[in-house]
Amino acid sequence: MLVIRLSRKGRHNHPMYRLLVAENSMPTDGKFVEIVGHYNPVNTEQPLEVKKDRVEYWISKGAQPSNTVAKLLNKTGFNLPVEQYHKAPKKAAQAKAEAAKNPPATPAASAEAEAPVAEETPPTEVVVEEAASVEEATAEEAVPIAEETPANELGAEPESAPVEEVSGAEPPKEESAS
Numbered sequence: 576m577l578v579i580r581l582s583r584k585g586r587h588n589h590p591m592y593r594l595l596v597a598e599n600s601m602p603t604d605g606k607f608v609e610i611v612g613h614y615n616p617v618n619t620e621q622p623l624e625v626k627k628d629r630v631e632y633w634i635s636k637g638a639q640p641s642n643t644v645a646k647l648l649n650k651t652g653f654n655l656p657v658e659q660y661h662k663a664p665k666k667a668a669q670a671k672a673e674a675a676k677n678p679p680a681t682p683a684a685s686a687e688a689e690a691p692v693a694e695e696t697p698p699t700e701v702v703v704e705e706a707a708s709v710e711e712a713t714a715e716e717a718v719p720i721a722e723e724t725p726a727n728e729l730g731a732e733p734e735s736a737p738v739e740e741v742s743g744a745e746p747p748k749e750e751s752a753s
Contacts, residue, residue, distance in 0.1 A: 576598070576599045576637070576639065577596055577597070577598060577599070577608065577633065577636070577637060577638035577639070578596070578597060578598075578599050578638060578639050578640070578641060579594060579595070579596050579611065579630065579633060579634075579638050579639070579640040579641065579644050580594075580595060580597065580603065580640075580641040580643075580644055581593070581594060581595075581603075581614065581641070581643060581644060582595050582597075582603050582604055582607070583603070583604070589617060590615075590616060590617070591613070591614070591615050591617075592613070592614040592615070592616075593610050593612070593613055593614075594610065594611045594612035594613065594614060594625065594630075594644060594647075595607040595608075595609070595610055595611070596608040596609045596611055596633045596638055609629065609633070611625065611626050611629045611630050611633065612624050612625035612626055612630070614647060623647055623650065623651060625647075625648065625651050627651070627652070627653075630648065630653070634655075640655055642657060642658050645657045
């Protein structure tokens, strides 16, 4: 089957294309039957040059233009069918479409629907297990009985723990009452 398609030529970042009539099984830069035009998207004055009589001839012989070529040829006066590809809508567009189908009942609900919802994480629970007897407590968990305070029974450290000094920090100055 013959097709009319684009074949890229030109240097890096400066594309130029040929409109070719070629066999469908041939690569885009492979053998072709005839060059029927040129397309230079960089040239704003006249980006497309087409041999209309040769394009009409090949279409009458059964050559099928590619979707891109059909769009380009329609700009020069041809009336060729262009296949529309239906892309899946993005998630935001889907959400808007669903919101349009099912409008919220109250204005407050519509504001909540439009605002992004952050995931709520349940508060973490602190579970404190007490040892049933001293024998069950391990050496790491064992606390001397003489130092036990209500804070120690819950597993917290004593409040009179020594504070490490940061090097380079000056000790606080005491103000004298004079």
